[in-house]
Amino acid sequence: MSTSTSTFARNASTESTGWWRNAVIYQVYPRSFADGNGDGTGDLAGVRSRLPYLASLGVDAIWFTPWYSSPLADGGYDVADYRAIDPAFGTLEEAESLIAEAAALGIRTIVDIVPNHVSDRHEWFRAALAAEPGSPERQRFWFHPGRGEDGAEPPTEWVSSFSGGTWTRTANADGTPGEWYLHLFAPQQPDLNWNHPDVRREHEDVLRFWFDRGVAGIRIDSATMPVKDPSFPALVGEQRPGEHPFVDRDELHDIYRGWRAVADSYDEPRMLVGEIWLADQQRFARYLRPDEMHTAFNFDFMMRPWEPAQLRASIQSTVEAHRPVGAPPTWTLSNHDVTRPVTRFGREDSSFGFAARRFGIPTDLATGRRRARAAALLTGALPGSLYLYQGDELGLPEVEDLPLGALQDPMHFRSEGVDPGRDGCRVPLPWTADGSSFGFGDGGSWLPQPAGWGEYSVSSQEDDPGSMLSLYRAMLSLRRVEPALRGEAFDWLDSADGVLAFRRGEDLVCLVNLGPTPIPLPPHTSVLLASGDLDGELLPTDTAVWLRSR
Incomplete structure (x- = not known):
């Protein structure tokens, strides 16, 4: 099999407009990257102070998980106001300064947009709760009467992505039980009704708001889930393509064509990358047609075990899925939802799956570290763009012994403690070998760091030619200068x-x-x-x- 450069040819032909085709994009989880004001929570001041580190690492862009105003019921993916930075992270002015300062170092900025839902503190949802059933305010969401006697049963038996049910009952103004509202994730994340023109108009305005401030692209969270079947059918057996009641519905594509039109309206077109969890590669590729998204995350590769036939099959199918639509593949080993590679690759079953994640799975960190280093060079050599989650360049392991009282992830609580949740890959980064929070900040850290965290720190690895950090720096430097790695053959x-x-x-x-x-x-x-x-x-x-x- 041979894939030539022309295979991936598309509208964008210049380095400026096509930068995303083979970029190295570094994911910043703001709470855990660096704390600039000493309150124990990472913030924009901390990121600004570490921009030289990111430049020396050799990344082309940074992707921020949500930094917007939020109650943080789900790590910021419950957005209360897209036009405001959460006070824990800083201000809108600081975000604008960060975007400009990063650009001056040759680093573009990507922000996260969450179209499926908002926070229950969002002004739209507060207005909907205060309004009567059937009111215009409620039409922006999915309010529905319950089933059974007195509407006491939820409208469907759908299961949440975070375990448990997908409906929460409201109370009427007189205190009596009222309608139910849909939330495919946590109850604090009510789903939006994308059949409503306000919802579509508002999101396109939000795109323009951030593009006007210099943002180079957006990452679209849970991109296959915003559109729902308004008849709310039961989930029974296998669903035919496009007929699942809330995943990968055909109406989504018109929404993303509208977003692409907004992105293309700028002198330097902005980039769209989707979070698309789909096993069907043909359905996956439909989101990457020339008038929709530019790229999409490749979760198939990330979920495969450390096994040659499995990895080769994933690489092959990924390249083949992207070929007809001319989009570049993306590669990543982890993100803020996934067990760290050093830990995952040291397990007997080194694949990743949410359903199989449990406490107490043995791991051999020496084996995991060796494989994670090899996996870094494997993904770094493949054609397309590379996503790097903060701390993977340091070889951080999953923190699997966090005190139960410190856990915050709703996946843990809604699974009634069966799922350890995602906090273990979100522990704040170590920058120095010692100190109260290993250089993360002057006031501790919002999740406790292990006692030996300093051995993984930037300062401990910086001058060690055999360190994980040195390996990543060397790899990214070669990607930047080697024509074969900058191309797509x-x-x-x-x-x-x-x-x-x-x-x-x-x-x-x-x-x-x-x-x-x-x-x-x-x-x-x-x-x-x-x-x-x-x-x-x-x-x-x-x-x-x-x-x-x-």
């Missing part, structure tokens, strides 16, 4: 069992040994980068290498 090479081998461009070869024994390196003129020490001319197990082939 890609060919599989013949290889031994247990080995992934492919060529980029004319003369760069990536090999990853996932087998149990070392393998000989193919003929080459030089070694550009290796994830671990080579054994002479042998590539050890769980190790990746980039070679100059001629």
Whole structure:
């Protein structure tokens, strides 16, 4: 199989307008990145102080998870006001300064938009609760009478993405039980009714609000879920494509065409990237048609185990899914919802799935670290854009022994404690080897950091050529200067069992040994980068290498 540069050709042809095609995009979870005012919570002042670090790392853009005004019932994904920065993070003026300062360092900014729902503190929902059933205020959401005697049963038996039910009952003005409202996530996140013109108009205005402030793109949260079947059918058996009552409905595409028109109206067109969890690759690709999104997150790769046939199949299917629509693939090893790679790759089952996540799963961190280093070079060598979650460049493990009293993620509580939740990958970053919060800030940290966190810190790794940080810096530097890695040509090479081998461009070869024994390196003129020490001319197990082939 060969994929030529022309395969991915599209409207954007210049470095400026097509920057996202092979960009390295660094995900910032603001609460946990850096604390500038010493209150224990990460903020925009902290990010601004660390922009030189991001520039030295070699990233092209930073993606912020929601920084808007929010009660933080779900880490900011319950937005109360899209035009205001949450006071815990700073001010709108600080956000504008951050965008400009990052741009001056050659780093673009991407922000998160959450179209499926808002916070129950949003002015629209407060007005809806205060209004009568059937009122215009309630039409922007999904209010519905209950089933059974006195409407005491929820309208459907749909299950929330956070476990539990998807409906919460309201109270009428006189205190009697009232209608129910839909929330596919937590009760504090009421779903919007995208059949209402106000909802569509408001979101397009929000896009313009941030694009006008210099934001280069948006990430669309839960992008397959905003549109609902208003008949609220029961979920029974397999759903035919496009017929699920609240996932991947065909009406979504008209919404995103409208968003694309807004993005394209700027002198430097803005970028749209979708969070699209779909197993059907053909349905996935429909979101990437030339008048919809530019790219979408590749969750299939992230969920595969450390197994050569599985990873190759994921890479192959990903490239093939993107080819017909001319969109570049994206690659990532984790994000703020997923078990850290160092921990995940050290487990007997190294795949990721929300349903299988439990407390107390054994892991071998030495094996996980070795594989995470190899996985970094594997994803860094693939065509398309690369997403890097904060702290993965430091090799941070999942923090699996957080005190129960410290946990905040609704996934933990709504599963009645079965799911450990996502707090373990959100523990604040260590910047220095010691100090009360390892350089995160002067006032502790909102989630407790482990006692040995300082060994992973930036200061501990900065001058160590064998550190994870040094590996990432070297990899991203090569991505920036190597024409083969900045381009999009890609060919599989013949290889031994247990080995992934492919060529980029004319003369760069990536090999990853996932087998149990070392393998000989193919003929080459030089070694550009290796994830671990080579054994002479042998590539050890769980190790990746980039070679100059001629």
